[in-house]
Amino acid sequence: MNKNFLVQEILRLKKEKNAVILAHYYQDEDIQEIADFIGDSLELAKKAQNTNADIIVFAGVHFMAETAKILNPNKKVVLPDWNAGCSLADGCPPEDFRLFKEQHPDHIVVTYINCSAQIKAMSDLVCTSANAKKIIESIPAEQKIIFAPDENLGKYLEKETKRELVLWKGSCVVHEAFSLDKLIEIYSNNPTAKIAAHPESEDHILKAAHYIGSTSGIINFIKTDPAAVFIVATEAGILHELTKAVPDKTLIPAPTTEDNSCACSECAYMKMNTLEKLYLCLKNERPEMLITEELRTEALKPIRRMLELS
Numbered sequence: 001m002n003k004n005f006l007v008q009e010i011l012r013l014k015k016e017k018n019a020v021i022l023a024h025y026y027q028d029e030d031i032q033e034i035a036d037f038i039g040d041s042l043e044l045a046k047k048a049q050n051t052n053a054d055i056i057v058f059a060g061v062h063f064m065a066e067t068a069k070i071l072n073p074n075k076k077v078v079l080p081d082w083n084a085g086c087s088l089a090d091g092c093p094p095e096d097f098r099l100f101k102e103q104h105p106d107h108i109v110v111t112y113i114n115c116s117a118q119i120k121a122m123s124d125l126v127c128t129s130a131n132a133k134k135i136i137e138s139i140p141a142e143q144k145i146i147f148a149p150d151e152n153l154g155k156y157l158e159k160e161t162k163r164e165l166v167l168w169k170g171s172c173v174v175h176e177a178f179s180l181d182k183l184i185e186i187y188s189n190n191p192t193a194k195i196a197a198h199p200e201s202e203d204h205i206l207k208a209a210h211y212i213g214s215t216s217g218i219i220n221f222i223k224t225d226p227a228a229v230f231i232v233a234t235e236a237g238i239l240h241e242l243t244k245a246v247p248d249k250t251l252i253p254a255p256t257t258e259d260n261s262c263a264c265s266e267c268a269y270m271k272m273n274t275l276e277k278l279y280l281c282l283k284n285e286r287p288e289m290l291i292t293e294e295l296r297t298e299a300l301k302p303i304r305r306m307l308e309l310s
């Protein structure tokens with residue numbers, strides 16, 4: 001379908017149906033351009049909580065739309081592609097996690113927001129990469145903690161908070177794909193550059209970074225730091241917003257181990273969403289995120305605690 005037609009129709013339907021489009025920074029440029037709000041997981045969760053729209057079109061991955069539904073039981077939440085999953089969420093099956101939890105009965109459970117509603121319902125607190133340190137530090141020092149599902153983020157938090165965490169061994173396929181050797185090579189050619197990395201990245205990448213933070217944290221760092229060149233170790237979709245925010249700075253996506261067409265790391269799940277699928281889901285109001293009230297109320301408790309603490 002023609003892009004102009006899709007844009008016009010999305011704008012028309014959005015008004016007609018009182019819908020809001022929330023998009024993650026990792027979405028395609030076309031989707032970011034038409035979104036009412038672009039953000040990272042924490043910003044989008046807050047936005048979803050406060051919207052007056054009747055329909056939330058969630059241009060992100062499945063667990064994000066699910067979180068929006070948990071926060072908004074009376075609103076219709078639709079997503080462009082039902083199969084837009086996440087290796088972290090998919091790598092933490094509820095039954096396996098239940099057994100893992102049973103092996104550590106005296107631990108409380110902190111889960112990264114990148115997990116299913118079933119996992120959230122088994123958690124005491126949810127966090128995002130933007131508030132994870134604060135959430136862990138809000139827990140009394142003597143209390144033992146399970147952290148799931150991202151092992152890399154968990155290891156980073158252990159260092160930052162100087163606490164031992166029992167870690168679930170999950171990972172983000174996108175942030176695990178960065179090549180340290182290629183990163184060093186690019187840095188050698190740009191010695192004044194600053195490296196900004198997301199804490200889902202592996203430890204050797206984080207050790208090389210000048211700044212470690214969430215997607216919104218990385219954006220703020222690059223906006224405010226005086227350096228002229230930045231090597232960015234997170235999903236390449238962030239560069240769209242950044243290029244507009246800092247047109248005078250040079251942004252280099254961190255390279256991946258595998259050679260690919262973009263010489264960067266892209267989330268195949270996030271990129272399943274297209275402008276055409278967004279149009280169709282707004283027009284047909286499906287696929288719709290539905291969740292049982294029992295599961296929703298259980299999953300809501302740790303999300304509420306997070307939102308109160310952040």
Ligand code: SF4
Nearest residue numbers: 086087172173174267
């Ligand atoms: S970038 Fe990683 S954590 Fe984010 S949705 Fe994709 S697979 Fe999941």
